Amino acid sequence: xxxQNHHQVLIxxxxxxxxxxxxxxxxxxxxxxxxxxxxxxxxxxxxxxxLVGGGVFPREESERNExxxxxxGVQWIKERVATFDPDQNALxxxxxxxxxxxxxxxxxxxxxxxxxxKGLKESLGKNGVCSNYSYDSVGSTWxxxxxxxxxxxxxxxxxxxPIKCGGAPQKIAYLAEDYFxxxxxxxxxxVVFMHAGASIFAVKKYADALxxxxxxxxxxxxxxxxxxxxxxxxxxxxxxxxTPEGGEEVVKYDLLHVTPPMSAPDFIKTSKLAASTGWVxxxxxxxxxxxxxxxxxxxxxxxxxxxxxxAAIRKQAPALAANLIAQLNGETSxxxxxxxxxxxxxxxxGSLIMxxxxxxxxxxxxxxxxxxxxxxxxxxxxxxxxPQMYWNGMLRGRV
Ligand SMILES: Cc1cc2nc3c(=O)[nH]c(=O)nc-3n(C[C@H](O)[C@H](O)[C@H](O)COP(=O)(O)OP(=O)(O)OC[C@H]3O[C@@H](n4cnc5c(N)ncnc54)[C@H](O)[C@@H]3O)c2cc1C
Numbered sequence: 001x002x003x004q005n006h007h008q009v010l011i012x013x014x015x016x017x018x019x020x021x022x023x024x025x026x027x028x029x030x031x032x033x034x035x036x037x038x039x040x041x042x043x044x045x046x047x048x049x050x051l052v053g054g055g056v057f058p059r060e061e062s063e064r065n066e067x068x069x070x071x072x073g074v075q076w077i078k079e080r081v082a083t084f085d086p087d088q089n090a091l092x093x094x095x096x097x098x099x100x101x102x103x104x105x106x107x108x109x110x111x112x113x114x115x116x117x118k119g120l121k122e123s124l125g126k127n128g129v130c131s132n133y134s135y136d137s138v139g140s141t142w143x144x145x146x147x148x149x150x151x152x153x154x155x156x157x158x159x160x161x162p163i164k165c166g167g168a169p170q171k172i173a174y175l176a177e178d179y180f181x182x183x184x185x186x187x188x189x190x191v192v193f194m195h196a197g198a199s200i201f202a203v204k205k206y207a208d209a210l211x212x213x214x215x216x217x218x219x220x221x222x223x224x225x226x227x228x229x230x231x232x233x234x235x236x237x238x239x240x241x242x243t244p245e246g247g248e249e250v251v252k253y254d255l256l257h258v259t260p261p262m263s264a265p266d267f268i269k270t271s272k273l274a275a276s277t278g279w280v281x282x283x284x285x286x287x288x289x290x291x292x293x294x295x296x297x298x299x300x301x302x303x304x305x306x307x308x309x310x311a312a313i314r315k316q317a318p319a320l321a322a323n324l325i326a327q328l329n330g331e332t333s334x335x336x337x338x339x340x341x342x343x344x345x346x347x348x349x350g351s352l353i354m355x356x357x358x359x360x361x362x363x364x365x366x367x368x369x370x371x372x373x374x375x376x377x378x379x380x381x382x383x384x385x386x387p388q389m390y391w392n393g394m395l396r397g398r399v
Pocket of ligand 1: 012013014015016017018037038039040045046047048049050079080081082107108109110132133134164165168265267298299300301308309310311312313342343344
């Protein structure tokens with residue numbers, strides 16, 4: 001490695017959070033010296049994967065070269081972090097290298113635990129089993145939806161763990177249902193949404209609206225059902241029941257869309273930066289670590305008690321950057337994050353409920369109309385407006 005070993009600000013992860021916070025830090029009059037550690041050559045706009053799974057866009061539309069989004073003046077270290085040593089202001093890399101820092105920002109995203117569901121890894125992408133939750137598997141969702149020509153049972157799952165974009169598991173169920181209805185197979189098919197939790201959405205206003213959407217579409221919504229096993233030979237999905245009686249339910253499927261369990265990345269879980277839950281433990285308003293004053297975290301890997309979305313990061317990044325710059329200059333900062341997050345709930349091709357809320361699960365809506373109503377304008381915003389805003393605005397620290 002030809003890079004220096006000490007950095008003023010070291011950012012771990014160059015995904016949505018890492019790039020956005022770096023851009024905000026570079027937008028000040030005298031920016032600090034910054035390096036981003038990111039192993040991937042590619043950057044993904046993951047919110048598009050819902051529409052990729054629904055066949056609206058090819059998956060390539062969600063992919064760009066990472067190099068084009070590392071802010072000018074920021075050094076890119078194309079490596080993977082292995083361990084943290086916050087008592088020594090240091091971390092180690094998978095190639096054996098060791099780097100030190102004055103300030104650390106952890107933005108390493110969430111870990112997808114594919115292995116936690118028996119039979120999932122072996123069946124993903126084959127014989128009706130698909131998932132929008134990775135670039136490699138998202139194409140299989142669309143393949144399965146469009147080839148569902150005989151009808152049958154289509155199951156969509158949501159696990160009990162925190163996940164990125166809490167609404168995504170049901171969005172793809174609504175798109176599939178709409179596709180089946182438009183292509184004459186709805187009468188021959190059963191659409192089932194199996195949710196390990198006890199309610200369809202965390203915010204009552206939107207939950208009420210979504211309950212009506214599912215009812216209108218005659219989607220069979222069942223709660224407290226955690227997918228634990230897939231038996232590909234017999235096309236059976238096994239669900240553990242969360243009800244007091246316990247037990248399991250075995251359902252035959254023709255199409256099975258899996259939202260896998262997720263957790264904090266292992267290298268964070270096993271580090272001193274982790275809370276007991278495994279996420280990086282930070283103050284929920286300042287995003288500063290609760291035990292290491294020169295460490296911050298944001299995005300999916302943090303323990304910020306809000307829904308894990310890119311929309312949340314858009315509000316976290318400028319506040320974190322303002323707090324870090326103030327600390328660096330020996331000043332105080334009043335920048336505070338209020339838990340804002342947003343979930344564009346696609347309910348069909350051309351309709352969407354735009355949920356926006358804060359830490360108190362109170363709606364925090366942008367538009368002067370009731371956002372719990374399904375609208376084409378909000379669908380158009382998600383499909384055509386937000387991707388542009390992401391690539392040209394958010395990742396540049398402009399919005
Ligand atoms: C199907 C789907 C639909 C979604 N829909 C929406 C939506 O409609 N609206 C919305 O706002 N959000 C949505 N999201 C969520 C959004 O994409 C994420 O919340 C956001 O990308 C999180 O950003 P992040 O930077 O925390 O993680 P990521 O963007 O995942 O980036 C993490 C980065 O860390 C890197 N990394 C990992 N381990 C290491 C390591 N050891 N060392 C160095 N680097 C490492 C990774 O390579 C990666 O580049 C959706 C996500 C999915 C999958």
